[in-house]
Amino acid sequence: MKGRRRFLGQMAASAGAMAMSGKLAAASPEGGIAQGGRVVSTWDFGVGANQAAWKRLSAGGSALDAVEQGARWAEGDLCNPTVGRCGNPDRDGVLTLDASIMDGDGRCGAVAALEDIAHPISVARRVMEDTPHVMLVGEGAQQFAVAQGFEKRRLLTPEAEKAWHAWRERAEYRPQINAERRLRPGDKDNHDTLGMLAIDRNGRLAGACTTSGMAWKMHGRVGDSPIIGAGLYVDNEVGAATASGVGEEMIRNAASFLVVELMRQGRTPMEACREAIERVVRKRPEASKSLQVCFLAIDKHGEVGAFALHGGFVYAVCDAAKQDVLRASDSIYGEGA
Ligand code: ASP
Numbered sequence: 001m002k003g004r005r006r007f008l009g010q011m012a013a014s015a016g017a018m019a020m021s022g023k024l025a026a027a028s029p030e031g032g033i034a035q036g037g038r039v040v041s042t043w044d045f046g047v048g049a050n051q052a053a054w055k056r057l058s059a060g061g062s063a064l065d066a067v068e069q070g071a072r073w074a075e076g077d078l079c080n081p082t083v084g085r086c087g088n089p090d091r092d093g094v095l096t097l098d099a100s101i102m103d104g105d106g107r108c109g110a111v112a113a114l115e116d117i118a119h120p121i122s123v124a125r126r127v128m129e130d131t132p133h134v135m136l137v138g139e140g141a142q143q144f145a146v147a148q149g150f151e152k153r154r155l156l157t158p159e160a161e162k163a164w165h166a167w168r169e170r171a172e173y174r175p176q177i178n179a180e181r182r183l184r185p186g187d188k189d190n191h192d193t194l195g196m197l198a199i200d201r202n203g204r205l206a207g208a209c210t211t212s213g214m215a216w217k218m219h220g221r222v223g224d225s226p227i228i229g230a231g232l233y234v235d236n237e238v239g240a241a242t243a244s245g246v247g248e249e250m251i252r253n254a255a256s257f258l259v260v261e262l263m264r265q266g267r268t269p270m271e272a273c274r275e276a277i278e279r280v281v282r283k284r285p286e287a288s289k290s291l292q293v294c295f296l297a298i299d300k301h302g303e304v305g306a307f308a309l310h311g312g313f314v315y316a317v318c319d320a321a322k323q324d325v326l327r328a329s330d331s332i333y334g335e336g337a
Contacts, residue, residue: 005331006295007031007097012058015178016217017032017105025144026151032082033086035201035320036201036319037057037058037063037066037068037194037198037302037319037320038198038199038302038304038319039054039057039066039067039145039198039199039318039319040196040197040296040298040304040316040317040318041053041194041195041196041197041245041315041316042193042194042195042196042242042246042294042296042313042316043193043194043314043315043316044314044315044316044326045080045083045192045194046194046196046314046315046316046326047316047324047326048073048103049071049074049196049316049317049320050070050196050308050316050317050323051072051073051087052072052073053066053067053069053070053073053198053318054066054318054319055069055096055324056069057193057200057201057310058320060201061208062200062204063198063199063200063204063205063206064101064204064206066105066182066198066200066206067101067196067198067206067207067208068121068208069076069124069198069303070196070208071099071101071121071194071208071209071210072119072121072122072193074210075118075119075120075121075194076118076119078334079225081159081163081215081264082192082211082212082304083193083194083211083212084118084119084120084157084210085118085155085157086155086157086160086213086257087131087155087160087211087212087213087215088160088163088164088212088215088216089156089160089161089164089212089215089216090134090215090216090217090219090221091167091171091173091216091217091218091219092219093161093164093213094114094156095112095115095116095156095160096113096213096219097114097115097117097120097210097211097212097213098110098111098112098114098120098210098211098212098213098222098225099110099111099114099120099123099124099185099208099209099210099211099225099226100124100135100208100209100210100225100226100228100231100232101121101124101128101138101207101209101232102128102206102207102208102228102233102234102240103204103205103206103234103236104204104205104206104234104235104236104237104240105236106235107128107129107135107137107282108123108228108230108234109126109127109131109133110124110127110135110136110137110226110227111123111124111137111145111226112135112138112222112226113137113138113139113141113220114137114138114141114145115142115152115155115207116142116152116153116155117141117142117145117146117151117152118150118151118287118296118305119150120210120211121208122150123136123141123144123145123148124208124226126144126148126260128146130148130316131144134331135226135227135228135249137222155213159196163215164185164216167215167216168170171182173216173217192211192223192244192282193209193210193211193223193230193231193243193244194208194209194210194211195208195209195242195243195296196206196242197234197240197242197246197297197298198298199298199300203236203300204236205234205236205240205295205300206240206313207233208232209225209226209232209242210225210280211223211225211227211229213225213247214247220228221247223248223250224249224251224255225247225250226248227251229254229256229257229314230243230247230250230254231247231250231256233256233257233259233260233261234260235260235264236300237264237300238263238299238300239260239263239265239269239299239300240260241255241256241257241259241263241272241273241295241296241297242256242295242296242297243293243294243295243296244294244313245291245293245294245298245308245309246291246292246293248292249280249283249284249287249288249293250282250293252280252283252284253279253280255276255279255293255295256295256336258270258274258276259272259273259289259297259298262276263297263299267296268299268305269297269298269299269303269304270291270297270305270307270330271305272305273296273297273306273307273329276295276307277293277308278332279305280293280309281309281332288309288332289308289333292308292309292312293306293308293322294306294307294309294313295307295309296329304329306330307329307330307331307332307334308329308330308332308333309333310331310332310334310335311328311333311334311335312331312335313328313329313331314326314328314329315327315329
């Protein structure tokens with residue numbers, strides 16, 4: 001009897017495993033081992049950022065170097081109203097940048113509310129490598145950057161300044177779902193972030209997250225992107241996760257850490273992202289109907305998953321087989337909410 005129960009238990013376990021791998025194959029095309037490495041990024045501009053990162057990865061570079069390069073591309077080469085030097089300012093007309101970087105050994109660095117320095121991700125890496133700290137903010141972060149040789153220059157573009165003046169006419173701050181992006185990619189009212197995760201050919205993980213934060217935020221507001229565990233978390237033993245959307249929800253739920261911990265407990269990347277989104281909904285069911293939260297994750301084998309509160313979240317995947325794949329994530333509420 002005991003033997004039969006054990007046999008039935010084994011049957012159930014392997015049937016469960018089969019069902020799980022079947023479902024995954026359909027839902028997460030980037031399954032299996034990522035030979036030679038893989039890089040994934042949030043949003044459509046992730047395609048360009050991935051390609052910059054892939055140059056490093058495919059030449060045998062580390063995941064850490066790759067994500068820094070990818071993030072620098074988004075901060076600089078692309079004139080994007082949501083990341084880096086072309087970002088929209090806060091409600092006082094001040095452009096402040098947030099960024100974090102982390103590797104799978106737990107080394108990490110971040111800057112928040114950084115002004116007039118074009119590449120916050122590289123300053124974050126210097127914080128990680130050249131200070132005993134994890135995060136520098138505001139004036140102190142800027143002083144450190146200048147001391148490290150970063151150029152200080154006014155970044156606010158005429159377009160961003162014009163958008164700020166236009167916003168002041170109505171002066172409403174409603175951090176809601178960025179439905180505009182679905183209709184008009186690149187629209188100035190959007191608020192997105194580049195979150196990038198990479199695994200290199202040695203199976204080592206790293207991640208970077210960089211943003212100008214939510215446009216028209218209060219001066220001094222810091223979102224999730226520079227907060228380790230909220231906007232980014234990486235652990236070589238398990239995998240990595242990053243986030244985009246209304247950062248207050250990620251901070252409330254320690255969301256990227258949560259996604260990685262769920263993967264540690266056996267969830268696939270997509271299951272972990274979905275469960276974390278469900279947590280966001282459970283905590284604030286009403287608010288979750290009108291704000292966007294998106295998670296992207298990769299496990300230590302290179303399998304990728306994503307999930308969002310609302311439809312419209314896309315992420316880019318790049319590896320040896322494909323350089324410019326853009327995928328739409330599943331969501332709780334779909335496009336219609
Ligand atoms: N998460 C970013 C923040 O809250 C913004 C975004 O991803 O849209 O600052």
